[in-house]
Amino acid sequence: MTQRRVRVDAQRNMDALLGAALTVFMSSGVDAPAKEIADLAGVGVGTLYRHFPQRSDLIVAVLEHEIDAVAERAPALVADHEPAAALREWFRAYVELLATKPGFASALHSGDPAYAALPGYFLRRLGPALQTLLDHAADGIRSDVGAEDLLHAVALLCQSVSGQGRAYTDRMVGVLLDGLTRESKGKP
Amino acid sequence: MTQRRVRVDAQRNMDALLGAALTVFMSSGVDAPAKEIADLAGVGVGTLYRHFPQRSDLIVAVLEHEIDAVAERAPALVADHEPAAALREWFRAYVELLATKPGFASALHSGDPAYAALPGYFLRRLGPALQTLLDHAADGIRSDVGAEDLLHAVALLCQSVSGQGRAYTDRMVGVLLDGLTRESKGKP
DNA sequence: TCGGGAAGCGGAAAAGCTTTCCGGATAAGT
DNA sequence: ACTTATCCGGAAAGCTTTTCCGCTTCCCGA
Numbered sequence: 001m002t003q004r005r006v007r008v009d010a011q012r013n014m015d016a017l018l019g020a021a022l023t024v025f026m027s028s029g030v031d032a033p034a035k036e037i038a039d040l041a042g043v044g045v046g047t048l049y050r051h052f053p054q055r056s057d058l059i060v061a062v063l064e065h066e067i068d069a070v071a072e073r074a075p076a077l078v079a080d081h082e083p084a085a086a087l088r089e090w091f092r093a094y095v096e097l098l099a100t101k102p103g104f105a106s107a108l109h110s111g112d113p114a115y116a117a118l119p120g121y122f123l124r125r126l127g128p129a130l131q132t133l134l135d136h137a138a139d140g141i142r143s144d145v146g147a148e149d150l151l152h153a154v155a156l157l158c159q160s161v162s163g164q165g166r167a168y169t170d171r172m173v174g175v176l177l178d179g180l181t182r183e184s185k186g187k188p
Numbered sequence: 189m190t191q192r193r194v195r196v197d198a199q200r201n202m203d204a205l206l207g208a209a210l211t212v213f214m215s216s217g218v219d220a221p222a223k224e225i226a227d228l229a230g231v232g233v234g235t236l237y238r239h240f241p242q243r244s245d246l247i248v249a250v251l252e253h254e255i256d257a258v259a260e261r262a263p264a265l266v267a268d269h270e271p272a273a274a275l276r277e278w279f280r281a282y283v284e285l286l287a288t289k290p291g292f293a294s295a296l297h298s299g300d301p302a303y304a305a306l307p308g309y310f311l312r313r314l315g316p317a318l319q320t321l322l323d324h325a326a327d328g329i330r331s332d333v334g335a336e337d338l339l340h341a342v343a344l345l346c347q348s349v350s351g352q353g354r355a356y357t358d359r360m361v362g363v364l365l366d367g368l369t370r371e372s373k374g375k376p
Numbered sequence: 377t378c379g380g381g382a383a384g385c386g387g388a389a390a391a392g393c394t395t396t397c398c399g400g401a402t403a404a405g406t
Numbered sequence: 407a408c409t410t411a412t413c414c415g416g417a418a419a420g421c422t423t424t425t426c427c428g429c430t431t432c433c434c435g436a
Contacts, residue, residue, distance in 0.1 A: 009432070047384080049424060112217075156345075198414090223394095231415080232416050235414060
């Protein structure tokens with residue numbers, strides 16, 4: 001009943017696949033052929049499909065990987081910046097996550113059963129991270145919006161025509177964050 | 189140089205295809221096989237692909253057809269209801285358009301080149317229709333939001349998990365519309 | 377260090393979908 | 407009725423995803 005360790009070559013291939021998938025998804029979109037990803041990773045398609053039985057499993061894995069990366073930035077930002085700057089910086093990363101990867105944001109909101117688990121993971125992972133930042137900036141921020149409200153609102157804003165409209169997205173998110181802090185500095 | 193009329197059988201098949209496509213898209217989603225649609229319409233796939241050279245052309249055609257239907261309801265609503273009710277009723281149809289057809293709303297916002305023409309058609313067709321309704325309800329409505337702002341905002345709200353979250357969508361749209369009229373009836 | 381065998385690998389083949397093609401059918405003019 | 411441009415159907419080509427299996431590689435105990 002010895003729990004066998006995962007073989008190192010398997011782990012290596014797994015990592016190579018995630019990396020290759022991210023690269024390909026960014027350049028060719030999430031609809032790129034699986035073969036293209038397998039080739040870039042230097043493995044056969046069989047290997048890809050053993051690790052990720054369905055195409056969508058790979059997309060989910062990559063997205064979760066990216067979500068993790070964003071969530072894990074929170075502690076460092078809290079330590080290195082003043083609260084308001086940390087918050088702003090974190091949202092920059094968050095918008096980057098959703099706005100620069102065509103198809104990722106739509107997968108999140110697609111309703112397709114294959115992506116059903118994503119929204120939950122999303123909130124579970126990013127909710128606490130953002131909450132940490134909000135807590136640290138608490139006295140400069142209005143109290144009637146929660147972390148999940150914000151994540152949701154910004155995610156929807158990121159849907160607006162990506163690429164061309166990136167400036168629009170950044171502008172609207174900026175407005176939203178300004179609104180968030182409006183009540184702080186005693187205004188006229 | 190006689191401009192030959194379009195053959196009636198061709199027109200009949202075209203109509204059958206649009207009808208069948210709508211039915212299939214609603215029940216099986218926009219990713220349903222083309223064969224399924226051709227079979228339901230009682231034609232061969234060749235016929236489908238002559239009328240709609242690419243799969244996405246059919247999706248675009250169906251969506252435009254539905255957009256037209258919603259746009260054309262505006263005049264009748266203006267005639268038959270009081271302004272506020274007409275507006276509310278029209279938005280019910282609009283939300284129905286976007287929220288009950290999985291994949292349609294995401295196609296609209298997808299950024300995929302195949303759907304590039306959709307947003308333009310969307311605004312061109314629905315913008316004036318909504319404007320008519322807004323004009324008729326003008327004195328009960330705040331003046332700092334335009335027709336396009338509203339179309340855009342509601343379209344984004346309809347993205348939220350369809351099916352399960354239909355109640356959420358309806359609720360949020362309701363809130364938005366309430367906000368639209370808040371300044372009308374001399375408030376406390 | 378070495379040998380057995382489980383775990384993993386690659387790529388050929390199967391399955392499924394979209395798109396093309398063309399011989400045959402048919403509606404519309406004369 | 408006859409002619410012909412137009413349209414039809416479905417077989418087949420071209421892609422992609424997914425499965426399958428013989429061969430290789432790594433891990434563990436001896």
